[in-house]
Amino acid sequence: MVTTDEKGPLTAKKKSVIIRSCDGDEFLVSESAAVLSTSLKKILEEKEDRLIHLSDIDNKTLAMVIAYLSTHADDGLSDDLKRSFDQEFVSGKEFDVLKYLVLATDTLQVTCLCYTVAKKMADIMKNKLVEWVRREFDIQNDYTPEAEAEIRRLDAWAWDDRQLEDD
Amino acid sequence: MRAVGRGPLRVRYSETVGSLMDGILMDTHSNTLRTIEEEGNSEMAGDKTNIDSLPDDILFDILLRIPAQDIYNSTRLVCRKWYHMIHAHNFINAHLHHSTCGLLIQNLRNITSYPNFVAMRQGRIEISKLSYKSNHRFLSSCNGLVLELDDLNRNALYITNPTTKQRSALPTFFADTTFDRAVIAYAATSMKYKVVRTFYLTNGNTDQLEQGYVEIAYAAILTVGVDKSWRCVNIEHLSLAAKELLVNNLFTTEGFVHWAQNGNVIVSKGEPQYVLTLNVETEIITEISVPLCHDGKLSYYLYHYFSMGSYISLLISCNYFSFEVWEMKPETGEWTKMRTLTWKLNIAR
Structure with a gap:
């Protein structure tokens, strides 16, 4: 509960901050959650303004990050519950969504979320063909077919016959 | 998640906002998040993401968590930039530190069977079979590389990476020896693997051996990938x-x-x-x-x-x-x- 303070704004209490996404929507976040982001913590230490504008994070991604921060700021939850929340948090998310998420965690400097998302992206990339990875990361193949074959030939000793997935 | 205001924000902090905040925080775990996701998906559907490129440090963090055999089979072949990142020493070291330590167990009665890998993960013992067969005897291992001996040819030592299934033969040993004691170790400063083995020099005089002649053993060393021949220590x-x-x-x-x-x-x-x-x-x-x-x-x-x-x-x-x-x-x-x-x-x- 935030108590009313008619004379001064909430800065004295430092209970919550407002974060605006690049789409212009605003989110009310408890300060204990916000400071889990190293970037937000720095901003809050430097200025009294309770409104933080993030020009490169969209609504959807910001909402997810805030959900994460709020859960992790909740002292009432055990570490085990937080871990299972992390699992749940990234499961079933599209690769694209994860890419935006990992970029946002980089901007906001939320190291533990960054690692969780990176792990999930790595898990998705397992057993995938080179072509799949290129497509998802939007990467141009700068190898000539000869060069690619050469790398495979040079390093190859034996190939196992696992089926790689293209979707 | 809900937006609590638009435009220049002048929220009067009051009891109402306080409870609203509490409400939002609780919502974030359940249905609100889902609603946003659904909205988000419909928005994104026609608009295929096109992130120009992930910053290198994020890319590094992602690639670090991909198992070695996937890196070997596909990830490193994606483009030249990825190839160079993956083949750099700092990546290899970081990837190694991310991997799980365990015991490699070979059945010496049947060395052509698949070796077992026993690892501790979160307090549990996990036993798995390697998808790798060898007809060589494992002598020693270091950072996931295995030093193998060909029992049929006592001079032949190999270094194998059972994960990527790469194998390289070490240069032939200079002395005729039946000694099969050898280990592989990592010199961290020069970032080189070295193989050390001991050997006897018999000089062809086996009579002395039988008469209890005390022999001196020697040690030889080889820097993997650099030395073309063994050097005496x-x-x-x-x-x-x-x-x-x-x-x-x-x-x-x-x-x-x-x-x-x-x-x-x-x-x-x-x-x-x-x-x-x-x-x-x-x-x-x-x-x-x-x-x-x-x-x-x-x-x-x-x-x-x-x-x-x-x-x-x-x-x-x-x-x-x-x-x-x-x-x-x-x-x-x-x-x-x-x-x-x-x-x-x-x-x-």
Whole structure:
């Protein structure tokens, strides 16, 4: 509960901050959650303004990050519950969504979320063909077919016959 | 998640906002998040994401978490930039630190069967089969690389990465030897793997062997991927007692190779005991004296050496009922007594 303070704004209490996404929507976040982001913590230490504008994070991604921060700021939850929340948090998310998420965690400097998302992206990339990875990361193949074959030939000793997935 | 206001924000902080905030925080775990996601998906559907490129440090963090065999089979072939990132020393080291340590177990009765890999993950023991078959005997391993010996051709040593299934043969050994004691170790500063092996020089005179002629063993070293032939390790400066230790089994700690006599040791009173330690970086062997129990008043000891990663642990049994546990950091060569264990006999009357 935030108590009313008619004379001064909430800065004295430092209970919550407002974060605006690049789409212009605003989110009310408890300060204990916000400071889990190293970037937000720095901003809050430097200025009294309770409104933080993030020009490169969209609504959807910001909402997810805030959900994460709020859960992790909740002292009432055990570490085990937080871990299972992390699992749940990234499961079933599209690769694209994860890419935006990992970029946002980089901007906001939320190291533990960054690692969780990176792990999930790595898990998705397992057993995938080179072509799949290129497509998802939007990467141009700068190898000539000869060069690619050469790398495979040079390093190859034996190939196992696992089926790689293209979707 | 809900937006609480638009435009220049002037929220009056009041009881209402406070409870609203609490409400939002609770919502975030359940349905609100889902709504946003659904909205988001419909928005994104026609608009395929096109992130120009992820910053290198994020890319690094992602690639780091991909298993080695996937990196080998596909990830490194994505483009030149990824290839160079993956093949850089800092990536290889970081990836190694992310991997799970475990025991590689080979069935020597049937070495062509798939080896087992036993790992501890979150307090649980996991046993898995490697998808890799070898008809060679595993002698030693270091950072996931395995040193193998071809039993049919005693001179042939191989280094294999069972994960990527890469294998390379080491240069043929210069001496005709049936000695199969060899280890692989990592020299961290020069970032090179080195293989150390011991050997006898028999000079073709086997009669002397049978007559109990005391032979001297030698040590040879090879820098993997650099040396075209084996090099002898200098043992000139060692005492005769220390040189004799070279016939014993080798074992490794991080960056060091050791020779020591395991098991029963009979010593003249007060005669010093040694362990040989080779620093794989400098390739210098030193003899380090080993502590004696009871101020060396005994003539019979039981020594057991254990490699504990970065240090050696030594169990000395001084008699049937008491043991001493010592530790030695190879960098300093100093032994520290950790504890004395004494069995107490409870004889039933």
